[in-house]
Amino acid sequence: MSPLVAFVIRRLLQYIPMILVVIVVIFILVRMAPGDPTYILVGEVGDESFVQAARERLGLNKPLHEQFLIYILNVFRGDLGYSYLRSESVSKLIIDRIPATLILVLTAMFISAAVGIIIGTISAARRGILDISLSLLTLFGISIPYFWLGQMILIVFSVYLGLFPLGGMISVGMDYQGINYALDIIYHLTLPALTLAIFNIAFTTKITRGSVLEALTQDYIITARSKGIPERRVIFRHALRNALIPVVTYTGFNTGVLLVGAILTETVFAWPGMGSLLYDSIRLRDYPVVLGIFIYGSIMVIIANLIVDILYGILDPRIRMR
């Protein structure tokens, strides 16, 4: 077995227990919650015969350890229960929404990585007024709650200027095909992606700036400068290159934050992803879906971390050895 394969397998074995932890946490929480856990696992449907049938099916009248086994097996089979309020299985409800959320998250991620790295490097390289004003902008970018920023952007650009749609992902009743369909989605995507990107640009800028500043103090920068390499080259080739490692780590391990950001942003723009589903489920007290979104969200974050970890091993052979 090549060291790389061994490394990947080792990482997989590290991450699978995390999914188990998520399930255990949910199981404990549901059992600890006040009242009958059936209502949390089924939702408040009102019909007593329904509830009784579900109790049988989920084994809620069996001892605790059997309930636990049934629950784990169900989750690993992808069975997260049934939303009686929507007459649909929880897994299907969520999986249908994942693509929309992914589009939003990935778009925002790419925009913010590109813009944030450039602004952060410039900010670190040019001290003085530019750096101060960029730092101030970053501070506001990080601090302003993005869901509120989204509301403000929506009010200005959609409600008052009428430049963008009020929400959704496609224009209802237009039946666009091919390229027009894609353009229509981009048109709807602009404001939510911008909102989510602004927040993340600020963070990426902050990390890049700090990291480049740190790199600029290193000895090899003095060497490079004393060799007479142009400053621009010193910064982009020598400093930024070494400074990028923490930035990449940050971008990868930040998926959880970005996912939560997407969930809140979607709610503002009625973007039909997991966030909108969560918002509706909270309002309807459709608990199985709320729990399901937590499980799926956690699994998505775990997978993203796993991918970053493995990419690292591929990029940097030293990490594989550990």
Added chain:
Amino acid sequence: MANRVYPLICYISRLTKRLNPRLMTGIILISFLILIALLAPLITWYPPLKSLVGKPFTPPNLQHPFGTDDLGRDIYTNVIYGIRTSLTIGVSSVIIALLIGVIAGVLAGYYSGIVEDVLMRLTDMTLILPQFLLALVIVAIFGQSFQNIILAIGIVSWPGIARMLRAEFLSIKERPFIEAARAVGLSDMRIIFGEILPNAIPAVIPYVVLQVNTAILVEAGLGFLGVGDPNVPSLGLMLNTAQQYLTRSWWMALFPGLVLSFLVVALNLLGDGLIDYMNPRLRKR
């Protein structure tokens, strides 16, 4: 006793000697906001959360500087009391997180071996999970009360504190004065709480400030999704209500969000200023 107090005195005297502009601004803004929160009953003229103190959907005017909402509640009053709620939730949940985080971090940092392994694996795992969603699930199924929100946010935010403290412990416990403490036969408890912890705390303080900030944002985010205590004025819940009327009453969203941003900016300045202050290498440039 002197050992315990001395680092703290050093810390405070250093603090007042050389404040950077960010730290200074942060301290001023936060003091201002705390003052507003304390004086809330004196600077508002309606009871908080009371419906129909004005006509619903009144735009900002002299009686209602920030307008009224769908139920005719005064937004200015609720925003001022909302600051109180945010600060209370931020600080109390971080105290809970500190209690758990200090225990986990101290144990993992001081005792190596199986205790450290288990605690750190647990911390890493919890750190990766989307903490916001976990807090949301806890509040949703345990009931949307003020206490539950504080507890939930506290429970999900301990791992970061635990990690920081462990790192500090690992470096401090190798220093000669700890060896000396061991040599004179001090008990583990004395060494942990009397010698190492007081020296570890300064490095963790900026992080704790930023954690208060995160807690406030988590509360606002939960409120925005409709997960909050309807009996307590909350900036997040106000934004949730505003979302339904975005097309007709901009003021319902504008003012609570502005104040929330102000609060977060202040705490970020304070936290970042403290970090700069502690890291002399970055400070000089």
